[in-house]
Every structure is written in C-alpha cells, then in structure tokens.
Amino acid sequence: MTELSQLSLYNQAIILFAALVLFTSFIMLAQARMLPMIFAFAWQGMLLAVVTALVALVSGHPHLYISAALTVALKVFLIPWLLYRLAVKLNIHLEAEAIKYPSLLLLAGAGLVIFSYYVALPIVHLSGLATRNTIAVSIAVVLLGMLLMIARKKAVAQVIGFMSIENGLFFSAVVSTYGMPLIVELGVAFDVLVAAILFGVFFFHMSESFDSLDVDRLTRLSEVHESLFPPEEGASEEERP
Amino acid sequence: MDHQLTAWLLAAAQTALFVGAAPLLAGWVKRVKCHMQNRAAPALWQPYRDLAKLFRKDMVLAENASWLFRATPYIVFGAMSLAAAAVPLVAVDLPTGAIADVIVLVGFFALARFFTALAGMDIGTAFGGMGSSREMTIAALAEPAMLMAVFTLSMTAGSTNLSSAIHYVLDAGLVLRPSFLFALLALAMVAVAETGRVPVDNPATHLELTMIHEAMILEYSGRHLALIEWAAQIKLMIYAVLVANIFWPWGIAQEFTSEALGIGVVAIATKLTALAVVLVVWETVLAKLRIFRVPPFLGFAFLLSLLGMLTHVVLETGG
Numbered sequence: 001m002t003e004l005s006q007l008s009l010y011n012q013a014i015i016l017f018a019a020l021v022l023f024t025s026f027i028m029l030a031q032a033r034m035l036p037m038i039f040a041f042a043w044q045g046m047l048l049a050v051v052t053a054l055v056a057l058v059s060g061h062p063h064l065y066i067s068a069a070l071t072v073a074l075k076v077f078l079i080p081w082l083l084y085r086l087a088v089k090l091n092i093h094l095e096a097e098a099i100k101y102p103s104l105l106l107l108a109g110a111g112l113v114i115f116s117y118y119v120a121l122p123i124v125h126l127s128g129l130a131t132r133n134t135i136a137v138s139i140a141v142v143l144l145g146m147l148l149m150i151a152r153k154k155a156v157a158q159v160i161g162f163m164s165i166e167n168g169l170f171f172s173a174v175v176s177t178y179g180m181p182l183i184v185e186l187g188v189a190f191d192v193l194v195a196a197i198l199f200g201v202f203f204f205h206m207s208e209s210f211d212s213l214d215v216d217r218l219t220r221l222s223e224v225h226e227s228l229f230p231p232e233e234g235a236s237e238e239e240r241p
Numbered sequence: 242m243d244h245q246l247t248a249w250l251l252a253a254a255q256t257a258l259f260v261g262a263a264p265l266l267a268g269w270v271k272r273v274k275c276h277m278q279n280r281a282a283p284a285l286w287q288p289y290r291d292l293a294k295l296f297r298k299d300m301v302l303a304e305n306a307s308w309l310f311r312a313t314p315y316i317v318f319g320a321m322s323l324a325a326a327a328v329p330l331v332a333v334d335l336p337t338g339a340i341a342d343v344i345v346l347v348g349f350f351a352l353a354r355f356f357t358a359l360a361g362m363d364i365g366t367a368f369g370g371m372g373s374s375r376e377m378t379i380a381a382l383a384e385p386a387m388l389m390a391v392f393t394l395s396m397t398a399g400s401t402n403l404s405s406a407i408h409y410v411l412d413a414g415l416v417l418r419p420s421f422l423f424a425l426l427a428l429a430m431v432a433v434a435e436t437g438r439v440p441v442d443n444p445a446t447h448l449e450l451t452m453i454h455e456a457m458i459l460e461y462s463g464r465h466l467a468l469i470e471w472a473a474q475i476k477l478m479i480y481a482v483l484v485a486n487i488f489w490p491w492g493i494a495q496e497f498t499s500e501a502l503g504i505g506v507v508a509i510a511t512k513l514t515a516l517a518v519v520l521v522v523w524e525t526v527l528a529k530l531r532i533f534r535v536p537p538f539l540g541f542a543f544l545l546s547l548l549g550m551l552t553h554v555v556l557e558t559g560g
Contacts, residue, residue, distance in 0.1 A: 004416055004418060004556070004557040004558075005413050005414075005416045009415075009417070012416060012417040012418075013417055015417070015419060015556045015557070016417045016418075016419050016422070018419075018556065019419030019420075019422070019423070019548075019552045019556060020419070022548070022552070023423070023548065026544060026548065030537075030541060030544075102537055102540070103536075103537065103540040106540065106541070106544045107544075109544075110544065110547050110548070110551065113548075113551050113555070114551065117551070117554070117555045133555065133556045133557075134556065136555045137552075137555065137556065
C-alpha cells in the first residue's frame, strides 16, 4: 500500500509512537519487578497520549485533544500514582516476581503481534485512514495485555495487564475511527478510575486474608481467620499416622 | 582504469586508517570513562604505548602450547582487519565494500571467536576452558539477534551490502522508521555483549569469577597479546562505525574528491566521539550483570530485532 517515506512527517511520527506503545507492552511483559512495571505502564499512557494528540493534529478532530489530556491525567499520573502508593503501602514495591519461561513468553508475545496483523489485514484493506497500519498494533496491545494477565500471578501485575488492555482498546478506537464519541470516552475513563480504586480495596483484603497477592491462593477454600498459613497438602499427609 | 586504481588506493588507506585509529577510540573511551568516574585519566594515546610495550616484550609460551595457540593471534587480527576493510568508514562504494556483506562480516567475527575459544582451551588451564565456554554461550545467543537486526535493515534497504544500505538511507532522507529504531537498540545491545563491555563483561577486570573474554586470553603475552588486544579494539570500532554509518550516514563521502573525503573524515570522527560518550554513560550507569542474567539480556535484544522486523512488515509496508 503506502510506503512509509511517502507519508507526511506527522503520519510517520504517529507510526513511530505506535511502535513505541507496542514496545512498552513488551517491556511490561518482560519486567519482573513491580515499580518499573508501573513506570512502564505510565510511559505507555504517555506515548498513547502523544499518538492521540498527533492524530488530532493530522485529522483535525479537536475532541481528540480532550481525550489526550484525559489520558495524561488519568493513565500517566493518577492511576500509576494510585498503584505506586498501593505497592508501597503493601510493601511489595521492591518485590520481583519469578516469571516462568521469560523468553518463551516474549516469543509468544511476538506471535500475538503476527496473529493480530493477520486479523487486522482485512480491516486495513477496507480503511482509508492514514493511521490504518497501526490497527494491527492496537489489537496486539490488547492481546499482550491479556497475555500479561494470564502469565502473571501477582494481583498488581494482573491489574496492570487489565489497564493496558484498556489502553489498547482506546488506541484502536483512536486509530481506526479517530476516537469514540467524547461522552463514551469520558464514561470509560471514569470506569477505569473506579476500577483502579476498587482493585486497591481488593488488594488490601487479599493481602490481609492470604498474606500474599498471589492469585493462585484464591483457589484455596479455607476460612479466612482459621489459619493464616494453611498447611501444605503434602505436609498434612505426612502428619497422618 | 585510473579511477579503479584510486578507488583501491583509497580502500587501502581507509583500512589502514581504520586499523590505526582503533586504539585511539579505545583510548578516548577510557579517558571519558575516567572523567565520568572522577578518576585521573590516562593520555589519549595510552593504548598505543601499551601496544608498543607489548610488541617489544618477550613472549612466554606454555610448554604444551600447540601451533593453534601460536597461530590464533594472527588469525584473529587478520579476520578483524578484513572485516574492517569491508565496513565503509569515510567513503561508500569502495571496491573492498563489495567483497563482503554484513553476513560475511558476522562470519569474520565468528571465525575469530572460534579460534580464540580453541586457543583458550589449548593450554588446558581451568580459566581458559571456562572463558571459552562462556564466550561461546554468549555468542550463540548474540549472533541470531545480530543477524535478525541486519535482516531488518536489509529488508528496508533491499540489500545486505553495507554500501547499498547506506546509499538507500542517504537517498531516502529523514524518514522516521520504527524498525530502524528497534534494530539500532538491538544492535547496540549485541555490540555491548560481543565487544565485552560492561553489563555483560568488564574489559578492565581480572576477577576470575566474572571475566569472560579475558579468561580465554589469560595465557597470552608479548606480541601475541598485543595483536589480540588490538583486534579487540578494532572490533569495538567496527561495531561503533556500523551503528554510526548505517543509522546516521550523513556526511560520508559519496565521491572520491578530496573535499568530500575531508568532510567524511570529520563526520565519522564526530560521530564516533559522540557515540563513545554514549557508551561511557551506558557503562557508568549500569552494573555488570550476573552471567546467568546475560541470556535474558540477549533474549531481549533478539526480541527487539524481531519487533523491528514485525513493525517493518506491519507498519511500514502497510500490508
């Protein structure tokens, strides 16, 4: 279709920043420590805001500036700050999670990018927008967020995955139709904010009940106050006469 | 015919300049690094003094050293000089540039590494074998990432030849290519691993547990050691010139007039000076990785070059 060098410099910049948004998704996937992950999420929001502002500039849709400003306020400052405060309060901000098969996870991520390229190809052929090439990237950001949620066990990482799925959805709305109606975007933005606060409450309950944010422990069916450390199955078996 | 002769002469001069200036670059890196870390810096030409001293010194050879051990320094130095001949430094379209493309360049590096690893094991000391095994582990992971980054570039430029690739970038002018950005980052990470710089290996240490490259060449002395160290400096320079001239080729001489060549020399000197400062900052802010952390580091480099290729297909050609 269109070669990159034929596009205007603004459109090239949109594509460059879209690639960087994808890159931050991979950084979140590879990052085992909590604080850098939160910062990567904030960076993704920042890059997304830049893409949105550039799309607004190129396409002449002024309401996208409001979306960009909202993205900066919520996803760059407020939500990362909430997560940061939570992480410090729960004393998990210096923790590193052991990721199983880190290289395999990254390769799976690359596979998801190829898959989303394949899925987006018909849409790209139909669309006439200058940003149509980035649709595949936005779908990939959604899928990578899901992969992050599947691969991680710590609740904070899963919440970051959830938020980055929302980032991907917003991104795809911006690049495929120049944004949703403003009222919808406002609603979604505040939903995400409320979700962030609710997740905070959920974290507190979880860490109080299980003394850990590992979601695998949620499968245990023990009473909350019976014992803080339920005995391992193997251990209880040995104690039996 | 006359034009051919000038071109060959220029190519020879460029290679000589490349090989001759490599210790200077190493000296500059060392100097900036010392300033950065608040230490008294050695003179800029200290690497030349070191090399001269080593060339004058007698060699100590182990009794059981085979011909392999004695031949390796010359093979390594020869491979690096040939590789240096193939990389455009001051001017593109030199006849030596047509001998080898980037894949052959990677092959030269592999050849040198193969013989260094063999020589490390030849004497039979524990350190040599350990260093060889570490070096080959790292190389096996770094090479795919390097080749993938190169393929990303050549998919855009339509050629694996360095001169053609540089021509393509020059003709296209300023285009913001995400694939080039990713390939640049990947190439930088691979270069750090391959030249034994800080997050992967420390070129200034002789601490047994951490050294990789130094462990293999521990038994060398005299002019053998001089040749190997010089080759390592040339390798650093090759990577620096690759990064500088592929991603910022502006200023390189496209015709063989003295004016264009002069601009080319000044341009590459400026670029290398700046790049060395970046390298020093990178080496100063990062701590050395544990050796078991190196595979994820290189895996990330591979992912970056893979992302470069994917973004080239997805974003730049537009389906």
